[in-house]
Amino acid sequence: MIQIAVIGHGVVGSGVVDLLHENKAGISSRAHETIRVKYILDLRDFPELPYASKFIKDFATIENDDEVRIVVECIGGVKIAYDYVKRSLLAGKSVVTSNKELVAAHGQELLELAQERNLNFLFEASVGGGIPIIRPLSQCLAANEVTEIAGILNGTTNFILTKMIYDKMSFDDALALAQKLGYAERDPSADVDGHDSCRKICILASLAFGHHVYPEQVSTEGIRNVTLEDVSYADVWGGSIKLLGVVKPCGDGKLDMCVAPMLIPKTNQLWRVDDVFNGILACGNATGDVLFYGRGAGKMPTASAVVADVIDCTKHFNARKYLYWDKGSPDLVIDASKSVFPMYIRATGLPADELTAAVEKVYGSCQKLTREGVDDEVAFIVPAAPYGEQCSKRQQLEWCGVKVLGFMRVFAD
Amino acid sequence: MIQIAVIGHGVVGSGVVDLLHENKAGISSRAHETIRVKYILDLRDFPELPYASKFIKDFATIENDDEVRIVVECIGGVKIAYDYVKRSLLAGKSVVTSNKELVAAHGQELLELAQERNLNFLFEASVGGGIPIIRPLSQCLAANEVTEIAGILNGTTNFILTKMIYDKMSFDDALALAQKLGYAERDPSADVDGHDSCRKICILASLAFGHHVYPEQVSTEGIRNVTLEDVSYADVWGGSIKLLGVVKPCGDGKLDMCVAPMLIPKTNQLWRVDDVFNGILACGNATGDVLFYGRGAGKMPTASAVVADVIDCTKHFNARKYLYWDKGSPDLVIDASKSVFPMYIRATGLPADELTAAVEKVYGSCQKLTREGVDDEVAFIVPAAPYGEQCSKRQQLEWCGVKVLGFMRVFAD
Numbered sequence: 001m002i003q004i005a006v007i008g009h010g011v012v013g014s015g016v017v018d019l020l021h022e023n024k025a026g027i028s029s030r031a032h033e034t035i036r037v038k039y040i041l042d043l044r045d046f047p048e049l050p051y052a053s054k055f056i057k058d059f060a061t062i063e064n065d066d067e068v069r070i071v072v073e074c075i076g077g078v079k080i081a082y083d084y085v086k087r088s089l090l091a092g093k094s095v096v097t098s099n100k101e102l103v104a105a106h107g108q109e110l111l112e113l114a115q116e117r118n119l120n121f122l123f124e125a126s127v128g129g130g131i132p133i134i135r136p137l138s139q140c141l142a143a144n145e146v147t148e149i150a151g152i153l154n155g156t157t158n159f160i161l162t163k164m165i166y167d168k169m170s171f172d173d174a175l176a177l178a179q180k181l182g183y184a185e186r187d188p189s190a191d192v193d194g195h196d197s198c199r200k201i202c203i204l205a206s207l208a209f210g211h212h213v214y215p216e217q218v219s220t221e222g223i224r225n226v227t228l229e230d231v232s233y234a235d236v237w238g239g240s241i242k243l244l245g246v247v248k249p250c251g252d253g254k255l256d257m258c259v260a261p262m263l264i265p266k267t268n269q270l271w272r273v274d275d276v277f278n279g280i281l282a283c284g285n286a287t288g289d290v291l292f293y294g295r296g297a298g299k300m301p302t303a304s305a306v307v308a309d310v311i312d313c314t315k316h317f318n319a320r321k322y323l324y325w326d327k328g329s330p331d332l333v334i335d336a337s338k339s340v341f342p343m344y345i346r347a348t349g350l351p352a353d354e355l356t357a358a359v360e361k362v363y364g365s366c367q368k369l370t371r372e373g374v375d376d377e378v379a380f381i382v383p384a385a386p387y388g389e390q391c392s393k394r395q396q397l398e399w400c401g402v403k404v405l406g407f408m409r410v411f412a413d
Numbered sequence: 414m415i416q417i418a419v420i421g422h423g424v425v426g427s428g429v430v431d432l433l434h435e436n437k438a439g440i441s442s443r444a445h446e447t448i449r450v451k452y453i454l455d456l457r458d459f460p461e462l463p464y465a466s467k468f469i470k471d472f473a474t475i476e477n478d479d480e481v482r483i484v485v486e487c488i489g490g491v492k493i494a495y496d497y498v499k500r501s502l503l504a505g506k507s508v509v510t511s512n513k514e515l516v517a518a519h520g521q522e523l524l525e526l527a528q529e530r531n532l533n534f535l536f537e538a539s540v541g542g543g544i545p546i547i548r549p550l551s552q553c554l555a556a557n558e559v560t561e562i563a564g565i566l567n568g569t570t571n572f573i574l575t576k577m578i579y580d581k582m583s584f585d586d587a588l589a590l591a592q593k594l595g596y597a598e599r600d601p602s603a604d605v606d607g608h609d610s611c612r613k614i615c616i617l618a619s620l621a622f623g624h625h626v627y628p629e630q631v632s633t634e635g636i637r638n639v640t641l642e643d644v645s646y647a648d649v650w651g652g653s654i655k656l657l658g659v660v661k662p663c664g665d666g667k668l669d670m671c672v673a674p675m676l677i678p679k680t681n682q683l684w685r686v687d688d689v690f691n692g693i694l695a696c697g698n699a700t701g702d703v704l705f706y707g708r709g710a711g712k713m714p715t716a717s718a719v720v721a722d723v724i725d726c727t728k729h730f731n732a733r734k735y736l737y738w739d740k741g742s743p744d745l746v747i748d749a750s751k752s753v754f755p756m757y758i759r760a761t762g763l764p765a766d767e768l769t770a771a772v773e774k775v776y777g778s779c780q781k782l783t784r785e786g787v788d789d790e791v792a793f794i795v796p797a798a799p800y801g802e803q804c805s806k807r808q809q810l811e812w813c814g815v816k817v818l819g820f821m822r823v824f825a826d
Contacts (some may be wrong), residue, residue, distance in 0.1 A: 207754065210442075286543065304557055
């Protein structure tokens with residue numbers, strides 16, 4: 001029998017306890033061990049639960065109990081979680097976490113600590129919820145050099161964009177609906193401003209390219225400025241708008257990364273990833289494009305990934321898993337101004353033909369997008385160039401009297 | 414340094430050797446070991462290759478060389494491959510194979526042999542080529558009870574169907590093109606008659622549900638009878654035709670399985686899996702639907718999966734991987750006549766209104782599908798019922814003077 005402790009009895013933590021109970025027989029048979037929750041740490045009391053007696057409030061009880069072999073961290077945030085995870089590893093316990101903020105901020109240090117002590121530090125649930133991605137990326141694609149990863153990594157923003165695209169809801173209305181349905185927090189900024197996606201692409205980049213990437217190193221833009229007009233022009237162009245996290249290696253050891261809303265064409269597999277679903281496209285030099293798709297969040301999908309890590313852990317006490325990456329460096333990620341993208345520009349301020357002439361003059365060539373019955377604005381797709389250059393040209397356009405209403409990267413296949 | 418032997422220098426075998434060379438640095442760093450091909454066994458000579466000196470013709474050389482820790486089997490077929498794989502395991506060597514025919518026919522016995530000797534027998538490449546599926550299914554979804562697996566598992570037939578759907582090519586022309594492009598064999602029956610898909614769904618079913626399923630136990634139908642008319646009606650209905658392998662547990666330990674061309678709706682994630690790509694949808698009771706998508710065949714994608722297994726193997730000599738399933742039984746799979754499906758029926762022989770009346774009389778209700786300008790046939794979708802019942806009703810229809818031209822299962826979401 002393997003005894004574990006679950007820290008935090010919120011959405012994910014309670015899901016873990018439920019799942020271990022619900023799928024008990026199958027889990028024991030696959031783990032070749034009975035897995036028993038010995039403690040649940042939470043500041044709150046849950047006297048109504050059948051397992052109320054397992055609740056404790058002092059982490060030291062877990063830390064000092066040698067029978068606890070695995071600590072499952074589900075409190076989220078960085079401060080307390082970091083302290084407890086570190087102390088767990090120092091006390092000789094393997095750790096499983098769903099906490100992307102923690103892994104993105106301290107992954108390297110915690111992996112190193114685990115390695116030194118021959119322990120596991122596993123975090124399948126931190127990216128893509130119930131979608132297997134950490135393990136496939138580190139093991140199944142191990143024979144590849146990864147050439148790109150692009151992902152729809154946040155279910156809340158994908159739900160909002162889906163409502164804007166299919167139901168023509170405004171951003172504000174779609175956000176309000178997401179909040180009503182429990183998909184978005186009252187303070188939605190971690191989701192809608194792209195920070196959650198950023199943490200996740202940082203974890204995937206660290207894993208695929210071997211050095212810790214910190215969220216602060218990655219240019220991050222959310223979806224607050226995406227309008228229904230932009231959504232319509234994307235449709236005219238033959239695609240839609242998705243919040244993507246993207247990383248590719250530059251060849252000199254550096255990484256080209258960003259998180260931003262982008263136009264993607266219907267021909268891209270990510271185009272069909274709608275609602276709260278996540279999709280991650282990984283390209284390897286041998287395997288080509290591989291897509292992983294599923295529920296990126298939610299109580300049971302996330303708990304499913306956590307418990308899979310717990311099972312894996314029970315089978316590898318004496319043969320550490322080999323998740324690992326090296327320290328990062330301040331210049332690991334190239335400046336966002338150097339990333340090359342075609343751009344989508346929605347503009348007004350001049351008559352349509354003068355707008356087009358101005359864009360053609362500044363950008364050389366462009367693809368014009370028009371919507372029936374709309375004559376006070378035009379949208380354009382302009383050729384790929386470094387983002388910094390695209391911004392200077394936008395400035396030039398504005399000097400010509402053009403008012404830029406929408407300005408977004410295009411994700412080319 | 415870990416020394417390996419590669420058996421068979423065909424498409425996959427040569428891909429493995431190439432990939433180990435091409436991505437050498439990354440592979441060594443991820444395996445924490447240099448992996449060296451010591452022998453390549455093939456009946457043919459390849460004097461032009463830089464590594465010509467590695468070729469041997471006698472398997473006993475490998476069998477008796479204790480320096481060879483891993484044998485990579487890429488000859489395909491069952492007879493010789495089975496003999497060599499068994500002898501490799503008996504000689505204390507772990508085995509990695511891409512051979513679905515072998516795993517589908519002898520997987521249980523070979524897994525048992527490997528387990529008894531504390532060796533690995535790995536076969537990620539046997540299903541889905543470069544798509545990670547064996548490992549995610551066995552590890553990442555380990556906390557789930559799998560409720561269904563449905564997959565487009567054969568790239569050749571998917572290419573043919575895609576050409577029929579998008580380019581209106583006939584089955585014969587699309588097959589000829591697939592042969593010309595090297596996607597189909599000169600004798601295409603393993604692909605077009607569904608046997609390849611059957612082997613793969615058997616492997617996935619064995620893994621997910623824990624008992625060996627033999628291909629002979631699974632009702633298997635290929636795509637030879639699919640016509641352009643069927644493709645058109647599927648489009649009218651709101652979907653298309655795909656060759657699917659499907660398995661779900663019945664609840665009493667038995668499995669409901671089949672391989673057949675089916676109508677799938679556009680709302681299903683598998684609908685967008687086109688060309689030579691494969692897609693596998695796995696549903697877990699905690700995680701919900703998860704889709705894996707990528708190149709299901711081809712030299713480098715398949716080699717990528719084989720080499721990933723080799724890397725995994727080098728890290729687990731003393732901690733066997735836990736792929737395993739028990740023996741099968743003759744009544745493990747329920748009779749195909751008991752599997753419940755809605756059906757698609759294309760019919761002629763009576764005037765349209767009489768056809769409809771006959772179908773309504775026999776089936777109770779139906780959804781009628783018509784194509785513009787076509788009045789000598791009608792298609793219908795009739796409600797779900799056991800397949801055996803659907804076939805008796807078809808017989809009844811024929812007694813009424815209806816001529817059934819198309820008769821296919823509908824894959825309901």
